[in-house]
Amino acid sequence: MAAPTIVVVEDENSLRSDMIEYLANCGFDAVGARNGIELDRILGERTASVVILDVNLPDEDGFKIAARLRDTQGAGIIMVTARSSTVDRVVGLEIGADAYLVKPVELRELEAQVKSLLRRLSERAAETPSPLPPAASAETQGADGGDEARWTLDPTEWSLTSPAGARISLTSMEMKLTSLLAGQARKPATRDQISQALYSRRWNPEDRSIDTVVGRLRHKVEGAIGGTAPLKSVHGVGYVFSAPIRVLGGP
Incomplete structure (x- = not known):
């Protein structure tokens, strides 16, 4: 089995070389790129499992590269930067980065x-749920069928599992959001x-970042279950997870 390809995008030559050498010694197929142009060339020749992406790059910064990678690639994204501000970290995670490290x-x-990200990506790729017919689907079973089917949130594995068994891997932001909604007991x-x-x-009314996180999570859930996600907007209030949900390790 071929080793996972890890692309290190870093314009500092010594740091890029150190990271490539270390990852190669760990058994990965590690290659380097100095900027977004070189990254695109590499991705045109091979499929990357993970992209380690410096934020402060020449020409096209890491945030912009991460955004288009998330739209076009299935690779995991680890952002690395000398910046330590909360705002930069939040922006990176909102864009869809899976992890964020500070130099x-x-x-x-x-x-x-x-290794943790590769494990989560492997689990995500192995998820091949087969939706049940509507009459028997656990997603649509209600009170008439006895106990109402429950979703399950796993804080350890950062995953959400539907009543039918579809398992959805969550990013840090998606996990925080789902944990909050799960604790609301179906209240907004x-x-x-x-x-x-x-x-x-x-909350700043001009800030649309919440809607971005919710929209990404809703799209991910609906893609996994083949139906409508129980993540609903409540006009003038916020959002609610409208189905029963159990948090593993909770009461």
């Missing part, structure tokens, strides 16, 4: 993040509650 990066931590969470949970700040 100076401990190479053992980088290795652990890559206000946008201010969501903003505090995701970003530790009050």
Whole structure:
């Protein structure tokens, strides 16, 4: 079995070389790129499992590259930057990065993040749910069929499982959002509650980042279950997870 390809996008030559050498010694097929143009060339020749992406790159910054990778590639994204502000971290995760590391990066931590992300991506790829017929589907079973079917949230594995068994891997932001909604017991969470949970700040009516996170999660869930996600907008309030949900390890 071929080793996973890891692309390190970093314009600092010594750091890029160190990361490539370390990852190669860990058994990965590690290659380097100095910028987005070189990354595109590599991705045109091979499929990457994970892209380790520096934020502060010449010409096209890491945030822009991450956004288009998320739209066109199935690779996991680990962002690396010298910036340590919460805003930069939030932007990276909102774009769809799977992990975010601040320089100076401990190479053992980088290795652990890559292995953890590859494991989650492998589990996600193995998810091939077969929707049940509507009459028998656990997604549509209601009170007439006895106990109402429950979704399951696993805080350890960052995953959400539908009543029919479709398992959806979550990003950090998606996990925070789902945890909040699960704790609301099918009552709406206000946008201010969501903003505090995701970003530790009050909601700004001009900020659309919450809708971006919700939209990405809804799209991911609907793609996995082949139906409508129980993630609903409540006009003038916020959002609600409208189906019963159980949090593993919870009461």
